[in-house]
Amino acid sequence: xxxxxxxxxxxxxxxxxxxxxxxxxxxxxxxxxxxxxxxxxxxxxxxxxxxxxxxxxxxxxxxxxxxxxxxxxxxxxxxxxxxxxxxxxxxxxxxxxxxxxxxxxxxxxxxxxxxxxxxxx
Amino acid sequence: xxxxxxxxxxxxxxxxxxxxxxxxxxxxxxxxxxxxxxxxxxxxxxxxxxxxxxxxxxxxxxxxxxxxxxxxxxxxxxxxxxxxxxxxxxxxxxxxxxxxxxxxxxxxxxxxxxxxxxxxxxxxxxxxxxxxxxxxxxxxxxxxxxxxxxxxxxxxxxxxxxxxxxxxxxxxxxxxxxxxxxxxxxxxxxxxxxxxxxxxxxxxxxxxxxxxxxxxxxxxxxxxxxxxxxxxxxxxxxxxxxxxxxxxxxxxxxxxxxxxxxxxxxxxxxxxxxxxxxxxxxxxxxxxxxxxxxxxxxxxxxxxxxxxxxxxxxxxxxxxxxxxxxxxxxxxxxxxxxxxxxxxxxxxxxxxxxxxxxxxxxxxxxxxxxxxxxxxxxxxxxxxxxxxxxxxxxxxxxxxxxxxxxxxxxxxxxxxxxxxxxxxxxxxxxxxxxxxxxxxxxxxxxxxxxxxxxxxxxxxxxxxxxxxxxxxxxxxxxxxxxxxxxxxxxxxxxxxxxxxxxxxxxxxxxxxxxxxxxxxxxxxxxxxxxxxxxxxxxxxxxxxxxxxxxxxxxxxxxxxxxxxxxxxxxxxxxxxxxxxxxxxxxxxxxxxxxxxxxxxxxxxxxxxxxxxxxxxxxxxxxxxx
Amino acid sequence: xxxxxxxxxxxxxxxxxxxxxxxxxxxxxxxxxxxxxxxxxxxxxxxxxxxxxxxxxxxxxxxxxxxxxxxxxxxxxxxxxxxxxxxxxxxxxxxxxxxxxxxxxxxxxxxxxxxxxxxxxxxxxxxxxxxxxxxxxxxxxxxxxxxxxxxxxxxxxxxxxxxxxxxxxxxx
Numbered sequence: 078x079x080x081x082x083x084x085x086x087x088x089x090x091x092x093x094x095x096x097x098x099x100x101x102x103x104x105x106x107x108x109x110x111x112x113x114x115x116x117x118x119x120x121x122x123x124x125x126x127x128x129x130x131x132x133x134x135x136x137x138x139x140x141x142x143x144x145x146x147x148x149x150x151x152x153x154x155x156x157x158x159x160x161x162x163x164x165x166x167x168x169x170x171x172x173x174x175x176x177x178x179x180x181x182x183x184x185x186x187x188x189x190x191x192x193x194x195x196x197x198x
Numbered sequence: 199x200x201x202x203x204x205x206x207x208x209x210x211x212x213x214x215x216x217x218x219x220x221x222x223x224x225x226x227x228x229x230x231x232x233x234x235x236x237x238x239x240x241x242x243x244x245x246x247x248x249x250x251x252x253x254x255x256x257x258x259x260x261x262x263x264x265x266x267x268x269x270x271x272x273x274x275x276x277x278x279x280x281x282x283x284x285x286x287x288x289x290x291x292x293x294x295x296x297x298x299x300x301x302x303x304x305x306x307x308x309x310x311x312x313x314x315x316x317x318x319x320x321x322x323x324x325x326x327x328x329x330x331x332x333x334x335x336x337x338x339x340x341x342x343x344x345x346x347x348x349x350x351x352x353x354x355x356x357x358x359x360x361x362x363x364x365x366x367x368x369x370x371x372x373x374x375x376x377x378x379x380x381x382x383x384x385x386x387x388x389x390x391x392x393x394x395x396x397x398x399x400x401x402x403x404x405x406x407x408x409x410x411x412x413x414x415x416x417x418x419x420x421x422x423x424x425x426x427x428x429x430x431x432x433x434x435x436x437x438x439x440x441x442x443x444x445x446x447x448x449x450x451x452x453x454x455x456x457x458x459x460x461x462x463x464x465x466x467x468x469x470x471x472x473x474x475x476x477x478x479x480x481x482x483x484x485x486x487x488x489x490x491x492x493x494x495x496x497x498x499x500x501x502x503x504x505x506x507x508x509x510x511x512x513x514x515x516x517x518x519x520x521x522x523x524x525x526x527x528x529x530x531x532x533x534x535x536x537x538x539x540x541x542x543x544x545x546x547x548x549x550x551x552x553x554x555x556x557x558x559x560x561x562x563x564x565x566x567x568x569x570x571x572x573x574x575x576x577x578x579x580x581x582x583x584x585x586x587x588x589x590x591x592x593x594x595x596x597x598x599x600x601x602x603x604x605x606x607x608x609x610x611x612x613x614x615x616x617x618x619x620x621x622x623x624x625x626x627x628x629x630x631x632x633x634x635x636x637x638x639x640x641x642x643x644x645x646x647x648x649x650x651x652x653x654x655x656x657x658x659x660x661x662x663x664x665x666x667x668x669x670x671x672x673x674x675x676x677x678x679x680x681x682x683x684x685x686x687x688x689x690x691x692x693x694x695x696x697x698x699x700x701x702x703x704x705x706x707x708x709x710x711x712x713x714x715x716x717x718x719x720x721x722x723x724x725x726x727x728x729x730x731x732x733x734x735x736x737x738x739x740x741x742x743x744x745x746x747x748x749x750x751x752x753x754x755x756x757x758x759x760x761x762x763x764x765x766x767x768x769x770x771x772x773x774x775x776x777x778x779x780x781x782x783x784x785x786x787x788x789x790x791x792x793x794x795x796x797x798x799x800x801x802x803x804x805x806x807x808x809x810x811x812x813x814x815x816x817x818x819x820x821x822x823x
Numbered sequence: 824x825x826x827x828x829x830x831x832x833x834x835x836x837x838x839x840x841x842x843x844x845x846x847x848x849x850x851x852x853x854x855x856x857x858x859x860x861x862x863x864x865x866x867x868x869x870x871x872x873x874x875x876x877x878x879x880x881x882x883x884x885x886x887x888x889x890x891x892x893x894x895x896x897x898x899x900x901x902x903x904x905x906x907x908x909x910x911x912x913x914x915x916x917x918x919x920x921x922x923x924x925x926x927x928x929x930x931x932x933x934x935x936x937x938x939x940x941x942x943x944x945x946x947x948x949x950x951x952x953x954x955x956x957x958x959x960x961x962x963x964x965x966x967x968x969x970x971x972x973x974x975x976x977x978x979x980x981x982x983x984x985x986x987x988x989x990x991x992x993x994x995x
Contacts, residue, residue, distance in 0.1 A: 489843070493847055495843070495846045495847060495849070506847050506848065509847045510844075510847060513840065513843055513844060513847065516840075517836075517840045520836055521833070521836065524829070524832055524833065524836070525829075528825060528828070528829050569842075569843075569846050570842050570846075572846070572849065573842050573845045573846040573849060574842065783924070784924075784926065
């Protein structure tokens with residue numbers, strides 16, 4: 078499980094960290110502003126968001142890793158604050174169901190097409 | 199006065215809808231070949247009265263008649279006329295009336311535009327459509343009445359949320375409703391076709407124009423919504439995978455699937471049941487979206503006021519609709535005609551459908567999972583952009599590839615070779631040019647760039663071919679080209695975006711990368727419905743020696759009291775400069791956020807192209823008929 | 824065969840509708856209830872009107888501690904203040920105030936006018952330290968026992984019901 082989550086996390090880093098954003102901006106984009114209906118901390122100008130921005134900047138300067146900062150915040154505010162849903166027992170279905178459905182859909186499609194070709198011959 | 203008039207008019211249109219149900223049902227049993235004249239007359243009065251009720255509401259808004267709770271809660275005398283009018287559909291009750299108007303409009307258009315169709319098929323469609331209309335009218339009159347009275351009559355209204363006072367957002371709901379409420383008509387057609395056993399060709403021909411129309415409007419509606427979010431919400435993003443945005447995207451995926459599979463149904467016999475399922479699902483998803491947005495079970499950037507009783511009504515309606523359509527489907531679904539070969543064009547279209555349904559599933563899972571988890575276990579988690587990007591981005595590769603090669607296949611059967619041609623070669627060269635100039639960004643992103651350039655070059659070649667061969671489907675080429683351009687622009691936007699936020703006092707100067715930002719002046723002024731603090735900034739790009747002046751604002755609106763942060767955007771062909779500021783409480787320090795957003799115009803333009811494909815498709819249909 | 828499909832699809836749909844129905848009646852306001860049962864972090868808070876810092880671990884000397892985050896600019900804080908004053912009469916409970924992002928002068932006036940229920944008063948002018956307690960808006964109140972474990976967390980002003988609950992817990 079750990080290997081899998083490592084792969085997923087590294088994949089996440091590749092897919093999300095496009096461009097010149099520094100680490101801080103990236104972290105702020107992945108945090109939910111709890112008081113503003115679904116905006117990210119990065120996008121929000123609320124008081125709460127400004128505080129979290131400063132705290133994250135401080136922690137980054139202290140040399141904490143991205144993961145440690147996410148851990149710190151989710152410890153205080155719950156997983157609700159993390160927009161990049163961590164892979165845990167309660168989110169296995171969320172992360173794997175799409176792949177299962179994709180394969181299932183593909184299988185149904187394949188069988189259907191195959192069945193139809195055979196009938197012609 | 200207007201209140202009782204509005205209520206009477208809506209009640210009459212409910213009665214007319216019920217009479218249409220009765221008349222159509224009665225007419226089914228008559229043996230004549232034509233639909234009775236009476237039905238046309240009733241349908242005409244129905245659309246007249248429904249429009250009249252909507253116009254009544256708009257008039258109430260225009261003259262600021264605060265004896266209507268709805269007007270009192272959402273309008274204000276100082277509001278500009280344009281926003282008084284658009285305020286009529288900027289709230290739950292008014293937009294529900296707009297919903298009903300569109301249901302009636304499509305029902306009426308269907309009746310008069312399909313003169314020579316099978317009589318019972320038409321009658322059943324009218325019956326199903328009027329079942330929808332009357333349910334929603336009952337909902338309107340009993341639970342969400344925009345004409346409800348308020349006593350004593352207040353002298354002033356509470357005002358419309360200032361972020362909704364915007365031209366883009368004024369036209370956003372009508373466009374989007376024409377899209378997904380429009381899908382109701384092929385929901386009704388599909389059920390009617392099942393019952394009356396209409397053959398696949400006439401089902402395809404009946405459905406197709408409605409699919410292209412609603413798909414085009416849905417695309418445009420989504421476009422306008424994201425343009426609004428881009429400049430009004432002040433965070434420089436245009437898509438956030440927010441539940442409300444997802445609600446408009448879910449029907450879009452299904453409409454896209456339908457748009458493709460109808461092609462098969464029309465040319466050859468096959469996919470009959472599948473097209474019916476898709477038609478039913480599209481409208482179902484539209485209602486699911488409406489439920490999610492209006493019941494208040496989701497936490498979102500764009501919310502309607504919450505009220506559980508609304509949610510309950512829509513949910514019961516949805517349940518009734520789903521259960522009865524499943525029942526009808528199982529009772530009447532015909533045995534499928536089977537005549538296929540692998541690698542035929544049908545397979546490619548089915549693969550398109552596979553992807554679209556998959557995308558729908560991902561968005562649906564991402565939207566509903568937190569709700570389900572919270573309800574079943576009490577644990578709260580958030581699902582945001584990282585989830586959708588991570589799951590969906592890899593699937594763009596095969597999708598882009600199939601969009602390029604799929605349409606090159608002939609009907610019935612063909613082989614795989616011939617895909618690797620000059621277009622691929624060109625795009626690989628272009629890709630290396632990109633690769634050398636970018637140097638960063640993940641592998642996946644680079645591959646997406648490659649595949650989207652491939653699609654763009656291939657469709658460009660196809661476009662040249664249409665001059666030689668008039669039979670090639672231009673709408674497909676334009677939409678696919680637009681999609682390639684969209685993905686390319688979004689990727690480039692991601693790669694080249696620059697973002698910098700910092701704290702500054704008046705007079706400060708900030709240097710970073712090749713930019714210098716000077717905070718030159720601060721101005722305060724008031725207008726009739728807001729006070730504003732406006733910062734004057736000068737941004738100097740040292741590499742290109744350009745200086746731009748930008749003026750972000752912080753506005754405090756008085757009716758209702760709201761603070762908004764107005765972004766100042768300088769739009770150039772290739773790149774936008776985006777500046778916002780906010781004040782840090784109890785200080786004279788401002789938090790300034792500078793963003794460089796490349797290729798924004800290309801993103802908007804490519805979505806326009808995609809929808810333009812839909813328009814062309816519709817026009818082509820007209821010509822042929 | 825057909826019937827089997829029908830039953831499966833119907834059951835899935837029923838499941839969906841039941842969950843959606845239940846979700847309708849759920850409270851949507853987010854409270855950081857997950858912190859209940861956790862130990863509080865080791866944090867130094869600055870005293871409100873004297874130099875030096877208060878180590879939050881020192882509250883293990885008290886049987887029960889109520890940590891209250893407030894500010895003079897916050898309307899609901901004004902509303903709940905009488906409850907804090909009422910609770911401060913309880914010998915089993917010490918109330919520690921954290922003055923949140925506030926102006927010192929205004930805060931002092933507030934206490935003069937409304938009474939001072941705080942055994943120890945500290946401040947967090949930038950609001951950064953409060954993040955360690957999972958604070959996202961004020962007023963918020965945390966009930967902690969001798970072992971530094973969080974027993975209760977109240978988001979928003981304390982109500983009569985909350986006060987009764989606190990009194991019940993600290994009696995034990």
